[in-house]
Amino acid sequence: xxxxxxxxxxxxxxxxxxxxxxxxxxxxxxxxxxxxxxxxxxxxxxxxxxxxxxxxxxxxxxxxxxxxxxxxxxxxxxxxxxxxxxxxxxxxxxxxxxxxxxxxxxxxxxxxxxxxxxxxxxxxxxxxxxxxxxxxxxxxxxxxxxxxxxxxxxxxxxxxxxxxxxxxxxxxxxxxxxxxxxxxxxxxxxxxxxxxxxxxx
Numbered sequence: 001x002x003x004x005x006x007x008x009x010x011x012x013x014x015x016x017x018x019x020x021x022x023x024x025x026x027x028x029x030x031x032x033x034x035x036x037x038x039x040x041x042x043x044x045x046x047x048x049x050x051x052x053x054x055x056x057x058x059x060x061x062x063x064x065x066x067x068x069x070x071x072x073x074x075x076x077x078x079x080x081x082x083x084x085x086x087x088x089x090x091x092x093x094x095x096x097x098x099x100x101x102x103x104x105x106x107x108x109x110x111x112x113x114x115x116x117x118x119x120x121x122x123x124x125x126x127x128x129x130x131x132x133x134x135x136x137x138x139x140x141x142x143x144x145x146x147x148x149x150x151x152x153x154x155x156x157x158x159x160x161x162x163x164x165x166x167x168x169x170x171x172x173x174x175x176x177x178x179x180x181x182x183x184x185x186x187x188x189x190x191x192x193x194x195x196x197x198x199x200x201x
Contacts, residue, residue, distance in 0.1 A: 016078065023061065026064055026065075045115030051072070051092045053074075053075050058074045102143070102144060107185060132182040139183035
């Protein structure tokens with residue numbers, strides 16, 4: 001059992017939303033936005049600090065969301081991939097934090113219980129990485145113990161977190177969850193419409 005220490009959150013929101021045609025972070029979802037929903041659910045899981053990594057739409061997102069809910073960091077080269085955004089996020093969170101929960105902005109339907117499940121699994125184990133799994137599919141949010149943070153700066157950008165999770169020094173724990181949304185991104189207007197029509201968790 002781990003000693004209680006700070007859990008921080010990183011939301012990856014630097015993509016250009018080209019396939020969606022609109023800024024995904026600001027898409028409406030249940031009276032709020034994608035980004036606000038993700039942040040609120042992180043907070044329900046006792047995440048103490050949230051850093052949102054944004055890209056070209058940084059000014060627009062900041063103007064709409066404000067800075068009370070989260071802090072922002074800008075990835076000047078989001079085309080380098082998610083790992084480049086994660087590195088920027090890790091550079092902005094409290095360096096003394098025990099672990100970071102990494103979420104995707106286009107997964108607002110992931111319930112707070114999933115965030116709580118990965119944090120609880122990390123607290124009860126010695127794993128460096130905790131991943132939620134629904135059936136045969138794994139997804140986000142991914143929890144990274146601080147011991148794994150340096151590896152995020154060593155791996156090839158084009159391999160993303162796969163390189164980190166397969167590193168011989170890293171132990172990974174998968175946690176079965178009830179929500180299928182851990183493995184479902186919302187990248188297109190059609191996927192957004194299906195999400196809103198289903199409107200369930």
